[in-house]
Amino acid sequence: MYSIDNKQFPCSTSLTMKYIGGKWKAVILIHLIKKKRYSELRKELPMVTERTLSLQLKELESDGLITRTVHTNKPPLKVDYALSEFGQTLIPLLKGIAEWGKEAAAKSDQVTIVPC
C-alpha cells in the first residue's frame, strides 16, 4: 500500500496509473521524450485544449516527471518542457504503451484506422 499526499494507492499498478493515467498524460509524456517548447507541444497536440494541456503540464511538473525551464522573462517568453531524470525512467514503458496500441489497432476489428 502506498500513499502520496494522503491519497492511498493499494498496489504498485495503481501508483503508476496515478502518474501516467488520465486521458492525456501518457501522450504528453511521450511527446516530451524530446525537449520541446510549449508552442511546439501545442502544435503537435491540437486535440488537447490549452487549459487541459497547461493543467496537465503543471501536474506532471509537480509530480516530478517533467522540468519546466524559462529562458526569457521579458515577453515573448520561451519555455521548454522536458522529461526529468525521474520521468526518463518511464520511457521504456511509454514506448511499450505506444507499441501495444499500434499492434492492437492492427489486430482488433473494433479499431479502424482513419486519415487525419
Next chain:
Amino acid sequence: MYSIDNKQFPCSTSLTMKYIGGKWKAVILIHLIKKKRYSELRKELPMVTERTLSLQLKELESDGLITRTVHTNKPPLKVDYALSEFGQTLIPLLKGIAEWGKEAAAKSDQVTIVPC
C-alpha cells in the same frame, strides 16, 4: 489516427489508454492474469466498489480483453473471468506498469509506503 465506435484516438498511445486507462482497469487486468471467480476478485480488490468492478468488467469484456464464463445457471452462480487471447498480449505491459510503480515508490520521496 484511430477510431473505435465513432470515438477518435489521435495516436497509438491514447488508443492503449482507452483500454487500460481509468482508475482500475489496469489493476483488474493484472489480477486476471490468473483466471478468477468474481468473488475472488472482489476479495482481492476491496477498494473497488461492487458497481465499479462490475462496470469495469463489462467494459473490459466488450473491449475484448477478458472473457466471462458462467458455469452454472441455477443459483448460486459461478462465474470466471480471465484474460482473452487479445488481453494476454497486454501482460508484458501490465507487468512493466506494476514494476515501474514499485521502483518509483522506492525512489520518490513523495511516495510513502504504508502498511494495510
Next chain:
DNA sequence: CAGGATCCCCAAGGATACTG
C-alpha cells in the same frame, strides 16, 4: 453468488476570452 438498480457527487476536461 454474482451482479443490477438507484442516487449522488466531484473532478477531469472542454470552450472561449483575456493577459504579463
Next chain:
DNA sequence: CAGTATCCTTGGGGATCCTG
C-alpha cells in the same frame, strides 16, 4: 509567447440497497 480566468458539461466512480 505562454499561459490564466471563467464558465460549463459529462461521466467516472462512490454508497447503498435490491434480486435472479
